[in-house]
Amino acid sequence: MTLALMIVLCRIVFPTCLVDLSLLFGKEKSTLSVIFNEMIEKIYIKFYSVLKFDYCQFRESNLLRFSQAIRERSPAMHCVGFIDGTFNKIARLIVDQEGAYNSHYQGHGLKYQTVVIPDGITSSIMRLDSSRNHDMCMYCKSQLDVMMCIAFDFTSINGPCYYLYGDPAYTTSDHMMIPFRRQTADEQELAINKSMSAVQISIEHKFAE
Incomplete structure (x- = not known):
């Protein structure tokens, strides 16, 4: 072995x-x-x-540590990680070519949804059957929101509700934050967008690896 x-x-x-x-x-x-x-x-x-969702990684003491680490570089409170989808190109399949083809990327490949925490560790990685799914579609099908509700929500004991930060492809919820719309954002919200963009680059580094 x-x-x-x-x-x-x-x-x-x-x-x-x-x-x-x-x-x-x-x-x-x-x-x-x-x-x-x-x-x-x-x-x-x-x-x-x-691999699907590391509850041990998201225990309460770690959530506090992750949120504090992000808070040091951004005004956003209670954010504990970043979520994004990525597409890895592969050779054209012999069977099920249509399921692996993505018109946006103009090629065949596998699409993944990943959650990365501030220290660079991947705490969730999932791949669905079809590579044509939009990021939000992947998020809904993965039922990640149910897992985050269990791990992130401490409002019942007067605690915070932690959340992930994603790009505009996602939808705002109790456990998801996305950039503020530039057209309607005030100065503070634009500052949050800028600072979170700089911190969020960690997930892109993970995809590169």
Whole structure:
């Protein structure tokens, strides 16, 4: 099991080919491929619930710490992370080409919804079946709002209601904040937009990784 995990980590930590791993581990390419695929499946099954939404990461003490970290760089209060969707292009599929095609990006690919907290850790990552979904559509189908309601809402004990910050593709709610409309925003709201834009760049860095 340890060797299998080493093979997985070695393959994903930087771009490498099976032939390189074959020389390193002394195993056939076909054997390494089977080991890698089976280990990825086992890891996914074991950690699926945490990948979907890490409740442990969003415990009350951490929520306070995250909101304070963002508060240091923006006037926004009780924001604990950032949400966005991303599209990763892939080769054209042999089957179900239509489901993987996105006209906006002019190509085939996989679309993900990710939540990143201020320290750069991904605390939720989900992919739906269709790559044609709008970000808000992905948000609704993922039922992330239900999970945030459980983890973020402390109003019943006179506490705050924490929220995520997203781009204008999302809709404002108790657990979601988006930029103020420039046409109707006052100076303070425009200042919040500017400061949050600078902080939100962390999620773009995560997508780049």
